[in-house]
Amino acid sequence: MAFHIDPVAGRLAFTGARLLDPATGLDTIGDLLTDGEVIAGFGPGLFAEGVPEGAAVVDCAGLCLAPGLVDIRTQVREPGEEHKGTLASTGQAATAGGVTTMVCLPNTLPVIDDMSVVEFVARRARRVGLTKVYPYGAITQGLAGSKLAELGMLAEAGAVAFTDGVRAVADAQVMRQALNYARTFGLLLVEHPEEPSLAADGDMNAGEMATRLGLTGIPREAEVIMVERDLRLVELTGSRLHFGHISTGQSVDAIRRAKARGLPVTCDTAPPYFALNENAIGEYRTFAKLSPPLRSEADRLAIVEGLADGTIDAIASDHAPQDEDAKRLPFGQAAFGGVGLETLLPVSLELYHNGHLTLLEVLALLTHRPAHVFGLPAGRLAVGAAADLTLFDPDRAWQVREYELHSKSKNTPFDYRPVQGRVVLTVVDGRRVFALDP
Amino acid sequence: MSAFPHRHLLGIEGLTPPEVTALLDRSESYVEQNRRADKKKSVLRGRTVINLFFEASTRTRTSFELAGKRLGGDVINMSVSTSAIRKGETVLDTAMTLNAMHPDVLVVRHPESGAVKLLSEKVNCCVINAGDGSHEHPTQALLDALTIRRRLGRLEGLEVAICGDIVHSRVARSNIHLLAIMGARVRLVAPHTLIPAEAERLGVEVFHDMHEGLKGCDIVMMLRLQTERMQGNFLPSIREYFHFFGLDYDKMANAKPEALIMHPGPMNRGVEIDSVVADDYSRSVIHEQVEMGVAVRMACLELLSANLVEAPQHNI
Numbered sequence: 001m002a003f004h005i006d007p008v009a010g011r012l013a014f015t016g017a018r019l020l021d022p023a024t025g026l027d028t029i030g031d032l033l034t035d036g037e038v039i040a041g042f043g044p045g046l047f048a049e050g051v052p053e054g055a056a057v058v059d060c061a062g063l064c065l066a067p068g069l070v071d072i073r074t075q076v077r078e079p080g081e082e083h084k085g086t087l088a089s090t091g092q093a094a095t096a097g098g099v100t101t102m103v104c105l106p107n108t109l110p111v112i113d114d115m116s117v118v119e120f121v122a123r124r125a126r127r128v129g130l131t132k133v134y135p136y137g138a139i140t141q142g143l144a145g146s147k148l149a150e151l152g153m154l155a156e157a158g159a160v161a162f163t164d165g166v167r168a169v170a171d172a173q174v175m176r177q178a179l180n181y182a183r184t185f186g187l188l189l190v191e192h193p194e195e196p197s198l199a200a201d202g203d204m205n206a207g208e209m210a211t212r213l214g215l216t217g218i219p220r221e222a223e224v225i226m227v228e229r230d231l232r233l234v235e236l237t238g239s240r241l242h243f244g245h246i247s248t249g250q251s252v253d254a255i256r257r258a259k260a261r262g263l264p265v266t267c268d269t270a271p272p273y274f275a276l277n278e279n280a281i282g283e284y285r286t287f288a289k290l291s292p293p294l295r296s297e298a299d300r301l302a303i304v305e306g307l308a309d310g311t312i313d314a315i316a317s318d319h320a321p322q323d324e325d326a327k328r329l330p331f332g333q334a335a336f337g338g339v340g341l342e343t344l345l346p347v348s349l350e351l352y353h354n355g356h357l358t359l360l361e362v363l364a365l366l367t368h369r370p371a372h373v374f375g376l377p378a379g380r381l382a383v384g385a386a387a388d389l390t391l392f393d394p395d396r397a398w399q400v401r402e403y404e405l406h407s408k409s410k411n412t413p414f415d416y417r418p419v420q421g422r423v424v425l426t427v428v429d430g431r432r433v434f435a436l437d438p
Numbered sequence: 439m440s441a442f443p444h445r446h447l448l449g450i451e452g453l454t455p456p457e458v459t460a461l462l463d464r465s466e467s468y469v470e471q472n473r474r475a476d477k478k479k480s481v482l483r484g485r486t487v488i489n490l491f492f493e494a495s496t497r498t499r500t501s502f503e504l505a506g507k508r509l510g511g512d513v514i515n516m517s518v519s520t521s522a523i524r525k526g527e528t529v530l531d532t533a534m535t536l537n538a539m540h541p542d543v544l545v546v547r548h549p550e551s552g553a554v555k556l557l558s559e560k561v562n563c564c565v566i567n568a569g570d571g572s573h574e575h576p577t578q579a580l581l582d583a584l585t586i587r588r589r590l591g592r593l594e595g596l597e598v599a600i601c602g603d604i605v606h607s608r609v610a611r612s613n614i615h616l617l618a619i620m621g622a623r624v625r626l627v628a629p630h631t632l633i634p635a636e637a638e639r640l641g642v643e644v645f646h647d648m649h650e651g652l653k654g655c656d657i658v659m660m661l662r663l664q665t666e667r668m669q670g671n672f673l674p675s676i677r678e679y680f681h682f683f684g685l686d687y688d689k690m691a692n693a694k695p696e697a698l699i700m701h702p703g704p705m706n707r708g709v710e711i712d713s714v715v716a717d718d719y720s721r722s723v724i725h726e727q728v729e730m731g732v733a734v735r736m737a738c739l740e741l742l743s744a745n746l747v748e749a750p751q752h753n754i
């Protein structure tokens with residue numbers, strides 16, 4: 001990479017940018033000035049008197065300048081599986097994707113179910129100095145689904161939400177107690193909605209495609225059954241709950257109804273679930289083996305509808321690095337997951353290019369809405385707020401190729417996909433941490 | 439008319455303020471007597487008290503035993519968990535067997551809520567509930583009330599925080615009822631997992647933060663946390679529980695400066711209470727509670743057996 005990361009924050013003068021702040025609906029041509037780690041000012045004609053002396057000028061030439069993206073579902077793999085990804089490699093992938101804040105799952109080795117691991121991740125991420133990293137804590141000790149983890153102390157140590165990662169809390173009483181206990185401290189739980197007994201040994205979505213390929217199907221009911229169960233438990237306990245990466249129309253319907261009844265629930269999805277369907281598996285492409293599995297076209301359309309009508313609160317990258325050894329296997333033996341940090345923005349922008357959502361609506365799903373759900377100080381353009389910014393060209397066309405990704409693991413389900421929209425510059429706390437090679 | 443017009447003492451719920459006051463007043467008279475060298479009276483002479491314990495207990499059983507003996511009664515202890523139940527006898531069979539021996543008072547503890555009530559319906563004598571499951575432990579609430587009344591001179595208007603494992607606690611339930619009857623205000627402080635459903639319906643205020651819950655209170659009543667609750671089903675760990683809900687000086691600083699610390703015992707030091715707080719005799723009245731226990735039980739035995747004389751004997 002030819003680009004050099006700013007070692008310290010100075011002053012950056014962005015001139016002639018299309019300023020976009022989805023939280024306030026701002027969409028105007030103007031300038032923005034950072035001073036140290038914060039935004040010092042922005043708006044049309046900010047530099048009418050000239051650019052402040054000593055500020056480095058970034059000529060935006062009408063490109064979009066928006067709050068840095070907030071990704072609420074990233075698997076970093078450090079500690080424990082550094083051959084798949086590290087805080088450094090994931091940070092590079094994140095900044096290349098315009099992501100300035102990410103919340104990382106606790107399914108590391110060791111699991112983030114102890115304060116010392118929270119502190120390890122925080123300390124390592126600070127040293128790496130790229131994207132801001134907030135850890136999830138585990139709901140249950142060792143993600144084993146039976147005994148509550150120390151949610152209160154983990155939260156004090158810095159865990160921003162709690163999840164058992166890529167596993168659901170299968171036992172209803174454990175989930176009930178977890179919700180109850182979390183409510184004591186006002187904590188947010190995040191569920192991977194999948195009834196494990198229905199998903200056991202499953203490879204892909206149940207249906208014609210699985211039948212033709214001779215693969216074991218995971219019925220979409222595996223998801224909605226867990227969603228419905230948890231909605232009842234939310235009603236019982238009064239606790240907040242967020243569903244990660246929903247993939248079916250049934251789930252969208254259930255959550256839409258729950259929200260209408262006033263239950264404190266939110267949810268997110270990930271680009272594969274509104275941009276791909278199970279046909280992407282083709283002839284056993286293991287890069288398209290995801291959890292939850294890619295669903296039918298009807299489900300994909302329902303997810304788009306859920307995004308458009310506001311039922312779905314956020315789009316997460318669902319970044320799940322797997323090394324070649326974990327993917328270059330017969331489909332049934334290959335690992336689940338795809339990397340997503342670098343395709344998060346361009347694939348999400350398809351919703352805008354295809355006319356389903358406005359540009360600001362798409363950005364809202366990637367910035368202040370997830371930040372709001374997780375209570376993170378991010379995702380807005382505001383004077384005095386952290387200067388976490390992404391400068392992108394919404395129209396620039398390129399083709400996703402796995403070998404060009406910054407991520408250490410290359411397992412993208414979007415390989416070869418022509419996309420529109422590219423991150424040009426990423427700023428974290430007033431430091432330029434990524435710039436696209438010209 | 440008797441001061442306590444009930445055949446049994448099965449719970450606090452449903453008692454009237456004059457009835458509670460009568461029990462406390464009578465208890466008060468025994469406190470001084472228990473401090474004298476000669477502690478013996480003879481109001482229970484010729485009476486038989488059987489302590490029937492279906493659950494292990496040391497302090498409550500000893501307290502009742504002493505109470506009975508100091509009043510001159512014949513006291514027999516039966517730990518059923520180690521005898522008949524093992525041989526397959528039901529609660530009612532055990533009760534009927536003992537009933538046939540004509541006891542005057544049965545003091546019963548049982549691990550099942552409602553078991554003492556069930557038993558009381560089948561015997562001719564008075565029954566005192568010494569703790570049934572998670573339901574009631576009336577003499578504990580009375581001894582707590584006596585301790586408070588002697589220290590602060592009243593119950594009415596006091597702010598009492600009951601903290602810890604409310605959901606499984608018979609002590610908490612009896613205290614909630616008694617304090618409400620006597621006009622004190624009760625707050626429950628615990629994580630959500632240890633607060634029973636719709637607890638507010640008992641007329642209490644519920645808190646989930648010790649600092650908030652103890653603010654300005656006159657009494658801090660800690661409850662024992664059973665070890666089996668600490669294993670991850672209700673709470674993640676002992677250290678987390680102690681960190682957020684264990685009583686230490688930091689949390690205690692929110693209470694009134696002269697607030698009292700109570701605990702029904704036995705204590706788990708370093709779990710629900712910091713050792714130095716428990717042993718701070720300027721604040722902690724934990725040993726006084728034990729002392730009041732004997733006096734309260736003497737009063738209960740006396741007042742109930744006094745009714746027996748007047749009550750017609752009826753055979754089953």
